[in-house]
Amino acid sequence: MAQKDMSRFRWPALLLQDRFAFAAALVLVAVAVCAVLGPLLIGDLATRQNLRDPGREPFSLDHGWAFVLGSDSLGRPVAARLIAAAGTTLSVAVPAVLCSLAVGSVWGMWAGYHGGWRESVSLRVADVILSFPSLLLAVVVLYVFSPSAVGIVVVLAVARIPVYLRTARAESAELRSRLFIDAARTFGTTGWASIRRHVAPTVLPTLLTVAALDFCFVMLTESSLSFLGIGIQPPDVSWGLMVAQGRQELQSAWWIAVFPGLAIVITTVSATVLAAWARLSTDPGQRWRHGLRRGGSRLRRPRPARGDVGPGPSPTAESAPTGEGPDLTETPPPPLAVSPAHAVSPAQAGAPVAGADTLAVDGLAVDIRTPAGPVPVVRGVSFAVRSGETLALLGESGCGKSMTAHAVAGLLDPAAEVVGGQARLDGEDVLALGPRARRRLAGPGLSIVFQDALSALNPVLTVGTQLAEPFRIHEGLSRRAARARAIELMERVGIPEASSRAGAYPHQFSGGMRQRLLIAMAVALRPKVLLADEPTTALDVTVQAQIMDLLAELRSEQRMALVLITHDLGLVAEHADRVAVMYAGTVVETGPVTEVFGRPNHPYTRGLLESVPAEQHKGSRLDSIPGSPPDPRSVPTGCAFRTRCPMAREVCAGHRPTLAGTGADRAAACHFGKELADA
Amino acid sequence: MVTMLRRRAVSSVIPLLVVVLGVFFLARLTGDPANLYLPLSATPEMRAEFAARNGFDQPLITQFGDYLAQVAHLDFGESLRTAQPAGEAVLRAFPATLQLAGWTMLLAIVGAVVIGSLAAYRPNSVTDRVASFLSSTAASVPDFWFAIMGVLVFAVTLGWLPTSGTSGAAAWVLPVATLLIRPFGVLVQVVRGAMVSALSAPYVKVARAKGARESRVVFGHALRNAAAPALTVAGDLAVGLVNGAVVVETIFGWPGIGKLMIDSVLQRDFAVLQAAVLLTALVIFALNILVDVCHALLDPRVRQRAAA
């Protein structure tokens, strides 16, 4: 809740950052001011007729400011009428839109949330209203109750209710099928409360956009009604009435219809722009575009769909019960019953091959563009991995490990950008390649496995099609041949009845099977380097182990270099050969897993390891490391870790430590790395 | 699928009856048509005779019952205005509107998909800003104003197109453009919004990670997922075309159902109005079912839910 208040507080500031939205807001404010103060401003100018000299041309100040937009066929000043009409127009459009929005959306959310007969009856009612000629309704209502603004509002509102009803129903029905409402239900929250708390915030942005467009629909329909003579009654005047009356004179006096038409267009466009902006700033999935502090993408998402794209979760986000982010603290107990010193893992059976690094990342830097300027989220990351070897990128969420992987794979969001460094695949810098060359490498050279297999598989394509895609793209196989290969691949990763299940869709598989499919897709073309971004986070412990075993098998079978991105120390201890520990966008320590875990050379690594045996219930924090990771926009000077470091001294504030060798094949970025190593 | 279709068809019967009932009674609320069809100096006897001949002297319930019985035999009554069977008039006018609407929706959908996808490809880029601006302008231009300006500019001033009428392909340009402009503007925005979310979905990254071309990423992966919300809105817009058709058909002399419907409202030609509303309602219900079928074709999850 604190988060919400804060974001409300920041609205004006955010608005100022978007010039278009700001201009739109200004226009709407101006219209509203005209509507309220118009009568005071213009007096009776809008109805003062001059039949002897009608149709004065616009853009002349000879007759006073009121005539700057010309005069109409009865000699009344168009500018003054525009202002007078603003009030009438808004007094019809705003209540009509609000009524249909309120009734339609509440009704639709209710119907969608409950489903069953309530849903189908509501939908049929919507069908009836939609298939009913609204003009007939207008004629009847206005005939029986005589033309009035109230009548117009009622007719327009009723006519538009189904649109909101159907949109709201569709969205909330989809939400219903998701996990968190089920959870809310089991907690015994009542229907309306759930709707208010869970459905409304997700549905409203969409409805707001619809409402902005409807605003114009209402103004235009009111215009058509005026055209039929059952709209606003003279001498009241609305923009719609002005357009309807002025259309007759388009050839002789274009300005009579054009200016009110423009007023409608500009007001609507402004409303649309503002609605789009509001949607952008309330949509959790889009919010990172505006500002980083407003929480990572996970805040309201049922699942951490995009890993660490939104860096720097705010402290409130982590304690929120709905946040399911892959925080260290929330992980189920890792299979790290073993002590860090526990040495040999199955993965290490296939010993690293001596020779050149398959992938060498050197000084990689990534910035995110924000309205307030670029924010560095990856700051000079370096690591290397050889074929047949597993390197773990270990760190808390928000430390930039996923961003690093996405940057290497060339999959950054448009707002993020590589600003420095290299990523050499067999000596060739993939970051410097053009898109075409990069596409050729994607698959056979570099491949990636995402953490959430449900969202990483396209829900509307069969898994067979998706698995066949690499073969079709890179090997130019026929549909049939590619499918055969896809089935082989499915068998290889252990999908039972592969040939019949190739025609099934992702939602028809279990979580573990989906992850297998995703891995199969990634290794289809025997990549040299496989980046596995939290491949097991979303899975339960037994399945986790199976997946990791599968990855290990494939690694040794295909002699891949595996980069395992994780926050799970147990996984690292068990499956990685080498580890690179990341903190605040940089690597703070690297080395062979056994050595690093046995004798950490960085206080952060040590803190991490110390936290493992501690209490592991949900919501607990890293007891041994006070505080939380820094916001990428305000990383402390000098050593980024110093504010939480028990060993911090003066030098840490002044100088940023670089990764320096602390032993054979080991390095740490700490002013006291050597001391720790030697201790 | 067959089950779903049958279920939807059956569940549409009652709403259809409600529509018919609503039109029947609402139409009769708009006043006695005798004044329109009898000479101004008609005597009370002539009025009584007129009412008796058209059954207006019966209680409304009886009238409605008779009407339903007639409709059950596919007899929609006789037009007061032209003294011809109302069903014929409606069936004659309907194809013209259907073709106009068909072309309009086809062009609007294709155009909106292309432009909406382009805009969504790089959110907040210049292309996106321009597309958003133009589409929201298009959605808010008064259609009758657009139509008359079109006639003045393209027919009178430039002489490229005929002013109106239905003869020749050129005559279709202005009516279709007028009808198109609003659905197009709305759809561009909807497609853009849906494509922005779809393009930022993980499966799109996965597709890119496979080395797929951008065209494959956009049209093969993202568009199918973005199609669902766009489809719903497109359905609503198609239904709304009946309103737009009134303007287009009035201005361009298009012999369609929109003009027929508004004329029959203004002329209190109840039989024609009822037949027209019944037929459009039928088509709208069919359209809604079609939209649902498309949803099911596009999204396997919907298919599963529908079958469940």
Added chain:
Amino acid sequence: MAGSGLAHLQSLARRRERAWSAFTCVGVLLTVSGCSVAGADPIGEGPDTLRIVLPEEPPTLEPCDASLTATGRVTRANITEALTERDPSTGRLEQALATKWTRTSPTSWTFTLREGVTFHDGSPFTAEAAAFSIKRATDSDIECNVDGYIFADTEVTAKAVDATTLEVSTRKPDPILPLRLSFVEIVPTSTDPGARVRKPIGTGPYRVDEWSQGRFLRLKRFSGYWGEAPDFAAAKYVWRAEGSVRAAMVTNNEADVAIGLAPEDGAGDRAVEYVTNEVSYLRIDATKAPLDDIRIRRAINYAIDREGLVTAVFAGRTSGQLVSKGVTGYNPRVRPWAYDPERARKLVAEARADGVPTDTAITIIGRNGIYPKAAEAMEVVQDGLLKAGLNVKIKMLDVNAWLEYLLRPFPRGTGPTLLQAQHGNQAGDAAFTMGQIYGSKGAQSSYGTRELDDSIAKAQLASGDERQKAFADAFAQQNDEVVRDAVMANMTGILALSPNVRYRPDSATNDEMRLADMRRAD
């Protein structure tokens, strides 16, 4: 069931590629059907075809509905003809299918019919056919519009004496029977007497060739026509509701004649103006306070800026009476009321001082589209009345709702009203105006006086110059002593004419547009 449905769905989804071909199919279908619509308009519009664009499609071509404007302007004197016809410029009754008529008694007339006339179906025109047509129009189940409009309170019987002699008698003396008969279109005896016809057969210079409803109506020249053959071999009518589009069709050479235009429709130098028989007026509901006070009614007349209306709102000439020049009974001495806001204000103030409730809200009942810019015209009126010190509101209605206010019995509980109205005396005799509109029992009359009723009754029985004078006096009496109306203007019609066509419109053009008068310009 559900399972089979699912399987079916999946197989459908697999056939997704076919969806694209289906998409293409839809496109092809639309194209083909589009061509069929486009092809429905025949192209054969050579220079021999006269192309006319009307504001609306005729609802019917039934000859006995010819007094409906939308029907009559297509059928009258083009497809069907009557026994007599009125020359709108002179007001004289001319020969048509009858060559001679004499009043044989106060209640009966004898007509001598033209010889050698044949109908479009080849059958000869006889007195039999004329008698049949009169009976069909005035006494049948079709409820002819002509019956109510022209023969409202007249009972007519027609009898064929021999092949070319017709005897028509009325129950009451009727001095203008030949004029009334100019509205009875003559059809052959083979015409269905009990139902409206869709494709009428007449004796006119053109016959119906094809009526594609909603699209066009095409007439072809009738080779067996008794009179002079018209210039154009065919005429094609189309209809467009929007005035500016009709005008544009002529400037764009898509039509030769466009009617029903307003000054701002942009016909430019193609526009031809003509005086119509339509007069716009406001009917004052003089039975309710404050309108029951004659000072208020006079004030209303003084408060309306008629000159302003004809300059800024519609085309017309200011007028003070309901009939235009050329109609029997027109009184040249009845002048339009002067615009005198000062006097209007004084009259209202005077009435208020005498206790007349001038603050009562008066409603102007307007009708959209009654003439161009109808709502604006009422805004002008409202402005004037507000300035005079009255309390006035506007309510614009559609035709049917408006008719409830026009015709007796009037809606109850509405308060004092002013009704926007227009009257066109197509028949050319004030009898068709006075009784209905000013008689205290007239169908459209909101108020009348016994004295005026007497004058009207007297005039209706008179004939010749006496008739003219009697009606003229009645108009003056209305204007001076009753002041039931605020007459605004005699409306000017505008049509657009292509350079290929010569045509001189007259006051009857709106009701009767003679194709034979349209000549090739070269």
